[in-house]
Amino acid sequence: MAVETTAHTSNTIKRENVMKYYFILTDGKDAWIQFVYLPTGDYVSGYIRDLRSVGISVHDYDLWTKDTRPIAERTLEHVQQRMMMTK
Structure with a gap:
């Protein structure tokens, strides 16, 4: 599952000044x-x-680029496999 959200700040964020990050x-x-x-x-x-304050663990994060996409996908697969082994 993939979810996209935008961080909210008190200032208006111009779209060209933001960067897309992924988090596992x-x-x-x-x-x-x-x-x-x-x-x-x-x-x-x-x-x-x-x-973390709401009980969610972060296993990896980085900027989302064509180079980091395969890393993110592999990391997600490994985390999911580890979770299946511990059930």
Whole structure:
């Protein structure tokens, strides 16, 4: 499952100033990839902190590019396989 969200800030974000990140996430029952648009990399640590505060684990993240796509897909597969082995 893939989900796209946009980070909200008090300022209006111009589309050309944001970057698309992927995050490999788990909640103890499932693993998924989520896409998030953030204005700079400075927002990543706050986003991860917010996820962890609601019980979601972050296994990997990076900018979403043609080069990182295969890495993200393999990482998601490995996380899902590990979860299946522990059930």
